[in-house]
Amino acid sequence: MREEISHQNVQKxxxxxxxxxxxxxxxxxxxxxxxxxxxxxxxxxxxxxxxxINDTLQDIFLKAYENIESxxxxxxxxxxxxxxxxxxxxxxxxxxxxxxxxxDLDVFLPISLHDRTLVENIDKKxxxxxxxxxxxxxxxxxxxxxxxxxxxxxxxxxIADVLEIPLSTVGIRxxxxxEKMKKICEELEYKL
Amino acid sequence: xIMDSNNQEEKPSLVNxxxxxxxxxxxxIRPKIYFILxxxxxxxGVLGFGVLVIFLISFIxxxxxASGIWYLPxxxxxxxGIYLKLLPWFLIFICLLLILILEILAKRFSFVWRRxxxxxxxxxxxIALIGGFIIEKTPLHPNLLLQAREGRLPFAGPMYRDFGMPxxxxxxxxxxxxxxxxxxxxxxxDDQLLTIVLIRDMRFPFKxxxxxxxSVVVMGEREDDTVRAFGIRKIEDxxxxxxxxxxxxxx
Numbered sequence: 258m259r260e261e262i263s264h265q266n267v268q269k270x271x272x273x274x275x276x277x278x279x280x281x282x283x284x285x286x287x288x289x290x291x292x293x294x295x296x297x298x299x300x301x302x303x304x305x306x307x308x309x310i311n312d313t314l315q316d317i318f319l320k321a322y323e324n325i326e327s328x329x330x331x332x333x334x335x336x337x338x339x340x341x342x343x344x345x346x347x348x349x350x351x352x353x354x355x356x357x358x359x360x361d362l363d364v365f366l367p368i369s370l371h372d373r374t375l376v377e378n379i380d381k382k383x384x385x386x387x388x389x390x391x392x393x394x395x396x397x398x399x400x401x402x403x404x405x406x407x408x409x410x411x412x413x414x415x416i417a418d419v420l421e422i423p424l425s426t427v428g429i430r431x432x433x434x435x436e437k438m439k440k441i442c443e444e445l446e447y448k449l
Numbered sequence: 450x451i452m453d454s455n456n457q458e459e460k461p462s463l464v465n466x467x468x469x470x471x472x473x474x475x476x477x478i479r480p481k482i483y484f485i486l487x488x489x490x491x492x493x494g495v496l497g498f499g500v501l502v503i504f505l506i507s508f509i510x511x512x513x514x515a516s517g518i519w520y521l522p523x524x525x526x527x528x529x530g531i532y533l534k535l536l537p538w539f540l541i542f543i544c545l546l547l548i549l550i551l552e553i554l555a556k557r558f559s560f561v562w563r564r565x566x567x568x569x570x571x572x573x574x575x576i577a578l579i580g581g582f583i584i585e586k587t588p589l590h591p592n593l594l595l596q597a598r599e600g601r602l603p604f605a606g607p608m609y610r611d612f613g614m615p616x617x618x619x620x621x622x623x624x625x626x627x628x629x630x631x632x633x634x635x636x637x638x639d640d641q642l643l644t645i646v647l648i649r650d651m652r653f654p655f656k657x658x659x660x661x662x663x664s665v666v667v668m669g670e671r672e673d674d675t676v677r678a679f680g681i682r683k684i685e686d687x688x689x690x691x692x693x694x695x696x697x698x699x700x
Contacts, residue, residue, distance in 0.1 A: 278478075282471055289464045311463075318467045319476050326481045421562045 270334035277325050285325075288334070289318050295409065296342050302404045303346050303397060304353075313349045317342045332418075339405065339419040350397060394441045399434035402427055495554050499576070502547040506581025508608075509540050511590040515638070517622030517666035517684075524668050524680035531619045531668065548573055621645075621667045621676055622684075625659055632678070633659055635667070643667075644675045659683065 270291065276284040296317055300310050321341050328337050389408075392400055405411040405419060417424045461469065470476050513519035513536075521532035551573050555561045561569050590609075596602040597609035621643055623635035632645040645667050659665065664685065669678035 283468070285471065286464045286468055289467055293463050314463060315466055318463065319470060322467070322471060323476055323479055324484075325478055327479075327484045417563070421556075421559075423563055423565050426565070 271330050271332075274325060274328050274334050275330055277322070278328070285318075285322055288321075288338075292318075292335070292338055296338070299339070299342060299404060299409060300346060300349075302392060302400060302408070304349060309349060309353075313345055316348075317345045320345060333415065336411070336415045336418045339409070339411070339415075340421070343401070343419055391438050391441045391445060395434060395437060399430055399437060402430045403434045403438070406431055491554055491557050495551060498547050498551050498554065499580075502544055502551065502577045503580035503584060505540060505544050505547070506577055507584035508590060509537055509544070510581060510585040512537060512540075514585075515590075515594075515622070516617065517620045518617075520666045520682050520684055521620060521668060523682055528668055528680060535617055535620065544577070548577065618671050619668060621669075621671070623665065623667075625661050625663045625665060628659060628661060635665060642674065643671070645669070645678050645681070646675060647681070648677050648679065 268287075270288060273284050273287050277288070293314070297310065297314055300313050300317075304310050304313060317338075321338055324341070328334065392403065395403065401420065402416050405416045406413075411419065413424055413427045416427045420427070422430075510519070516535075518532060518535045521528040521535070524531075548570070552566065552570055555569055555573065556566075593602055593605065594609045597606040600606070602609060621635065621637060623637040623641075623643065625633050626636050626642065627634045629644070632647045634642055634644050636642055645665075648669075659681070663683055666682045666684055667676055667678050668680040669676045
C-alpha cells in the first residue's frame with residue numbers, strides 16, 4: 258500500500274498531512290520518508306549519541322502524528338515539523354543538562370534588521386562547508402539558527418516560526434553566531 | 450528493514466517503527482477539540498490572571514491612599530524612606546509574579562512572540578497599571594473593606610482586614626476633630642483619637658490653615674496617643690467620595 262502511496266510524490270506535504278488528519282494513517286509514512294534524513298541531520302548537530310538521535314527522531318515523528326490535528330494547512334508543514342523537532346531536541350538537551358538559557362536579551366530588546374543583508378551576501382555553500390567543522394563549539398542558542406539557515410535552507414521568517422522568536426532576533430543571532438564562528442574557526446586555523 | 454552496523458542486529462526502519470506504534474494504538478491522534486480547549490484555557494488564563502493583577506494593583510493603590518502612605522514621598526527624603534519601608538512588598542512581589550505568568554501565557558500566541566518581549570511586557574504592565582488605577586477610582590475597595598469589617602466578605606476578608614487600612618507607627622491618617630494650641634486632634638479610621646503636636650523644626654509646615662473636619666496625613670513619632678509631627682499634609686477626603694465609609698455608631 259505504502260509503495261503505491263509513495264509514488265504520489267507530486268503531492269505537497271500539506272496535502273498529505275491533510276490526508277493523515279482525515280484518518281488515512283498510512284500516508285504519514287510518506288512524511289516520515291520525506292523528512293527522516295533532514296530531521297536526523299538537524300538532530301545530529303545537537304546530539305552526539307547514535308541511540309539518542311534515533312530515539313529523539315522517533316519521538317519527533319510520534320509527537321507530530323499525535324498533534325497532527327493542530328497543523329494548519331495554510332502554513333508550511335516543514336516549519337511545523339521543525340518546531341516540533343526544536344521542542345523535542347530541547348527536551349533531549351534538558352535530559353543531558355545542556356538546556357538553553359531561560360532568559361535571552363536578544364528576544365527582549367527590539368533590534369534593527371539591517372544586518373541581515375550582510376549574512377545573505379555570503380556564499381551559503383562555501384560557508385556551510387567550513388562552519389560545519391566549527392559548529393560543535395557554538396552554544397545551542399547560536400548553533401540552531403545557523404543550522405536552520407545554512408544546512409536546512411530555511412528562510413529568516415521560517416526560522417522565526419520554528420524558534421518562535423522575533424524576525425529581528427533571528428538576524429542578530431545569525432550575525433553573532435557568525436562572529437563567534439569566525440573566532441572559533443580562526444582558532445582552528447580555518448579562514449572564514 | 451535496515452541493518453545496524455553497530456550491533457549487527459536487524460532493526461525496523463523508522464517508518465515501520467512509527468507506523469507500528471500507530472497501528473497498535475500506542476499513539477493516537479489528539480482530537481481537534483483538545484487543541485481548541487487548550488487555546489480556550491490559555492485565553493481564560495490570560496484573562497483570569499489579567500483581572501487578578503489589575504485587582505491587586507488597584508488594591509495596592511487603595512491601601513496606600515487609605516493608609517496615607519501614598520502621600521509620604523511629599524515629605525522629602527525622610528518621607529520617602531518611610532514610604533519605601535511601608536510599601537506592601539509582598540503584594541508587589543505577587544503582582545510581578547502574575548505579570549511574569551501573563552507574559553509566559555501570552556507568548557503562546559504568535560502575535561506576541563513575533564515582537565520583542567520588551568513590547569509585550571510593557572503592554573502588560575501598562576494595561577495592568579491603567580486598569581488598576583481605573584478600578585481604584587470606583588467604590589469597589591471601600592465597599593469590600595466595609596463588607597470585610599462587617600464579616601460579610603469570606604474570600605478576601607483577611608486581606609482587607611490586614612492591608613485595607615492598617616495603622617502604622619510613622620504615619621497617621623484621619624480627620625481633624627479639634628484644633629488645640631500647639632497642634633490638633635485627629636480621629637483615625639480605626640476610631641483612635643490622637644493628639645498631633647507640631648514640633649518647631651517641622652520641615653513641611655502646612656500652607657493652608659488646618660480646621661475641624663479636614664482630612665490629614667501626619668508623619669511623625671508616635672508615643673501612646675500623641676504624635677510629634679515632622680510633616681503634615683491636608684488631603685482629599687478619600688472615603689467621603691464614596692459615602693459608604695463605615696462610620697462607627699455613636700460618633
